[in-house]
Amino acid sequence: xxxxxxxxxxELYTEHSRAxxxxxxxxxxxxxxxxxxxxxxxxxxxxxxxxxRGEASWRTxxxxxxxxxCRNLQQSWNERHLFSNADEAVWExxxxxxxxxxxxxxxxxxxxxxxxALDGLPPEYRLLLLLIADEQMSYxxxxxLTEQSADAVRGKLHRARKAFAAIxxxxx
Amino acid sequence: MKRQMKLTPQEQSQQxxxxxxxxxxxxxxxxxxxxxxDAAHTVVPPAVAExxxxxxxxxxxxxxxxxxxxxxxx
Numbered sequence: 001x002x003x004x005x006x007x008x009x010x011e012l013y014t015e016h017s018r019a020x021x022x023x024x025x026x027x028x029x030x031x032x033x034x035x036x037x038x039x040x041x042x043x044x045x046x047x048x049x050x051x052x053r054g055e056a057s058w059r060t061x062x063x064x065x066x067x068x069x070c071r072n073l074q075q076s077w078n079e080r081h082l083f084s085n086a087d088e089a090v091w092e093x094x095x096x097x098x099x100x101x102x103x104x105x106x107x108x109x110x111x112x113x114x115x116x117a118l119d120g121l122p123p124e125y126r127l128l129l130l131l132i133a134d135e136q137m138s139y140x141x142x143x144x145l146t147e148q149s150a151d152a153v154r155g156k157l158h159r160a161r162k163a164f165a166a167i168x169x170x171x172x
Numbered sequence: 173m174k175r176q177m178k179l180t181p182q183e184q185s186q187q188x189x190x191x192x193x194x195x196x197x198x199x200x201x202x203x204x205x206x207x208x209x210d211a212a213h214t215v216v217p218p219a220v221a222e223x224x225x226x227x228x229x230x231x232x233x234x235x236x237x238x239x240x241x242x243x244x245x246x
Contacts (some may be wrong), residue, residue, distance in 0.1 A: 001221045002221055002224065002228070004229055005225060005229070012225070015214045017221070018211070018214060018215075018216055021216040022214045026207075026212065035217055035220050038220050039220050039224050039227065043224060043228060046224075046228045046231060047231060074219075075222050077215070079205065092196060099200045100200070101201055102200045102203070102206055110198070110209075110210060111210060114206065114207065127205055129204070129207060130207060132207050133207035133211065134208075134211070135208065161202065168239040170205075
């Protein structure tokens, strides 16, 4: 796949590119921008391999690069809609939606509705949901990546899940 | 001998619609599960790897021993 580059880097790409691409896709909300971001993240990783000390996992290290990269892009583009108090009211007043299942009719509409629901969340909630959905990530690793305690992550995730479910159900 | 019940066109249509819904309705217990499924069905376009290969080709690769230390390979 990455002929001409070190085999180990190819293995790194094979193992983690889907997770990085998915994070970028859902943070940026645009497949083309997500492709560019994934390319840039792995190129940065290739250049900065000597800064990896093995204190975190490769996945966490790559996520850190990806999160910073996406944040920089979002700040410079300034084109994503901003979270507002009006949005907050939608799910703060919603019933406890996490108790009932989330249903979707067709696979093809799933991605679109997920994106809409994520876009309706505060950026921090969006990021926490995406990171914790990755089974390779622990609460401690997510806490480290987002610079807060694991307890704070748990508390925010509870609210984030509720908010996501409320917005998702409204989009049906 | 078993008798075959003949369905009216309306009954056939209802049966068909029910079967379709059974196939297409998907249910997720949580946002986490839904996002995990969404991620699992996401494919990285091959163009990304190709671009990366071209971009990284001009950058000196780390020494082999350095890679071995990082990945703990023999």
